Amino acid sequence: MLPNLLPMLAVAAALEASAILLVLGELGFLGIVVGGGQNVSTDVTGRGGGTEFIFATTEWGATLAQGKFEIYRAAWIALVPATAFASAILGFNLFGHGLRNFFERAPVALGRLLSLRTAALVIAVFVAFRLASPYFGPAGSFVAVAREFDAARARAHVDWLSDPARAGRYTGSAGYNDAARYVAHVDWLSDPARAGRYTGSAGYNDAARYVADQFKSIGLEPLGSDGTYFQNWGTNIVKLTSMPVLERVGEDPKTFQPRADFSERVGGRAGSGTAEGNVVYVGGGIRTQEYSDYQGTHPEGNIVLIAGPTQGDPIDAAIRSGAKAVIFVSAPDRGIIRPSYLAFFEKDTLPVITVSEAVADELIAPSGKHIADLRKTLEERRRRSDQRPSLIRTAPEPLSFDTPTRVHIEVSLGPLEPIRTMNVVGMLRGSDPERAKKFVIIGGHLDGVGSDPDGTVFPAANDNASGPAVTIEVARVLAAKKAMLKNSVIFVAFSGEEEGLVGSEAFMANSVTTPYRADNIVAFVDLDMEGCCGGLAASDENFELHQRLKAAADRLGYDLDYTPGVGGSDHITFLRRRVPAVMISGTDLGPFHTVGDRATTVDPARLRASGELVLQSVLEMAGTG
Structure with a gap:
């Protein structure tokens, strides 16, 4: 039949x-x-x-x-x-x-x-083609080049950029590839006054000179201001003037430890100030015409604690409700980190902090409830409300309540400080006269979150000395194979990523009057947190570009997964302008914005995998199209 x-x-x-x-x-x-x-x-x-x-x-x-x-x-x-x-x-x-x-x-x-014989033949041909295809054609020939990535060199760059003791001025890297020279760098840079590469700091400027020196030794064409590798631009920064304070006051006083129990938030409506009041739990801090987490509570003159599904701007809702400060609760799978500071503020601001779930449980202990249970119940209620099979949607009942716990909060910020800083930019020009007018861009941010007023330094090895380190070594390999490049390739180390991607924004704003403006960019590959942990991963905002990287990873024998959805990076700046962009990182981001983000956490094998993937991908895009 x-x-x-x-x-x-x-x-x-x-x-x-x-x-x-x-x-x-x-x-x-x-x-x-x-x-x-x-x-x-x-x-x-x-x-x-x-x-x-x-x-x-x-x-x-x-x-x-x-x-x-x-x-x-x-x-x-x-x-x-x-x-x-x-x-x-x-x-x-x-x-x-x-x-x-x-x-x-x-x-x-x-x-x-x-027949069965025909089916077996078709399957055999398919399997043979699948196994052999990565090794044929131009893409297959690039594998050997990608394997030339030197992870040891990249690790040395990470060590140098992230050493928490580096305070002096960088004066050149002749002979840096010598192990003895590397040890001399580490010894010489052991002063604890290094500022953690905060944008505009002496430590960042020192690191920028280091990257520029590497670009020069590789032979990259400078694309910065006045024939240099430095693309100079200006912005504002803001700093803490003293460590933030969270204290429980009253009959059972307690002082909580910054960076262990809590951290401040800075930027937008989260500003400087001092507040004291009772803790009021307000769920997700939502306040709309249809639903309010503030129902039945007394936030006026008190401090609201937010832990639950939210929408809109919860800080604005707190201000409209008369609160004096806001406490957020960190997600259970994330620790307390030193946050990025966004140097712009709304007219009305409040002191805002983020506490661990354990601290939040202490603050609401008189209620006999736990943050995890409250958060889970609110999430379930909202899910049921959103999915209710009825033409009449009913708002869930809030779980908010007042507490007798009284706390004191201080966040002390200095004034906005105008600074001059720089991106570091170099290029390998393509060999094809027409295709050289189109650019593949590789890079990542060089800046870190700096240091605290108490002298604590955040080395920023994984986030993100690792990105520029991989960029430098990818440039070194491609410079030796320059004849293979049809498109031009730009290498960049951004400043100001931690301040809200302002360095990459300055780069793209400057590009409007240059050949590498947005409509001439083939793709941007963002290298952020390359040092650890887990397997290789890439973001999926651009499905086609992710698939190209996945095919390149297959040819190298690597699995390429998707990056965790934590924060943003400089590739967002390119996506806003409809430029194909992707961030390469790890399936587990590892340490970032903590004192534990040291060079010892960086895995040379992960650096090698990232470097080889970038080389293979860029050669396929810029070498064959």
Whole structure:
């Protein structure tokens, strides 16, 4: 029976393929596409500015959907996928009718062809092709080049950049590849006054000179100001003037330890100040017309504690409710870290801190409740409310309550301080006259979160001395294979990432009047936290670029996963401008923004894996296209 049906099934498959394409086109027009996409913030200042949806793949439906938004600027964009869909649908229909006429005129016994022997042969050919394909073609020839990445050199760069004792001025790196020279650097840089590469600090400027010296020794073409490697720009920074304070006052006083029990938040509505009041638990801190976590509580003149699903700006809701300060509770899978400081503030601000779950439990202990249970209950209530199968949606009951616990909070910030800083930029020019006008960019941020007023230094080895270290060694290998590059490749170490991606924003703002402006960038590969831990991972904001990196990883014998969803990095700056961008990191981010982020935590094997993946990927993009 089946052999007789096979001709009919072959015809039906061809005709149904055209129907499937038609459905994909209709879904694409509605914005439902293969690969999906992501909302990317269009806010370049941190003051608000909405988001824009960027489709993650160049699938026809996604291009058609994007064409709707460009109809007044470039109406032709929608014509390209529409033409492709129409041609493919017509082609499958003609193919299906042709098969039908062929089978009607000359019946074919397909059953004889589809034997077990034929199936075994097809499977064998597929497996052989799958195993051998990574080693053929231009991409396969790049594997040997990618293996030239020197992890030991990269680890040495990390050691130098992240040494917590480095306070002096860098004067050159001649002979740095010598192990004795490396030890001399470590010995000489043992002064504890080093500032942790905070943007604008002497320590950061020293590190920037170090990277520029490496770029020069490699032979990169300088792309900075006045023929140097330094792209100079200005911004504001803000610093703590004294360590933050959290104290429980009253009958059972207790002083909590900054960086162990709690940390401050800085930027936007989280500012400087002193507050004292009773702790009021307000769930997720939501206050809207439909629902309020503040219902039944007394936040006026007190300090609100927020731990639960939230929406909007919970600090703004606290200000509107009359609170004097805000306490957030860190996620149970994250510790207390030294935060990044965003040097811009709204008109109305409050002192804001983040405490561990254990500290939060102490603060609400008189209620007999626990933060984990409250958070879980609120999340479950909101989930049920959002998924209730009814035309009438009911808001869940808040679990908020007042407590008799009284606390004192201090966050002391200095004034905004204007500074001059720099990105470090170099280039290898492509060998093809036309393709050299298009650029692949590789880099990561060089700055760290600096040090505390009490002298505690945050070495920033993994986050992110590791990124520039890999960048330097990738540049070294590619410089030796420059003839293989058709496109130009730019290498950059950004300042100001910890202050809100302001260094990469300055880079892109400056690029408007240069050949490497956004529409000439093929891709940006962001290297952030390359030193540890887990396996290789890449972000998935751009599905097509992630797949290209995954194919490169396959050729090298590595597995490439997806990065954890923690914070943002400089690739977001490029995504905002619709430049294909991806961040390479680890499946487990490892230590960051802590005193434990030292060079000893950096794994040379992970540096090697990241370096080889970047080399393979860049050679495939810039060497073959």
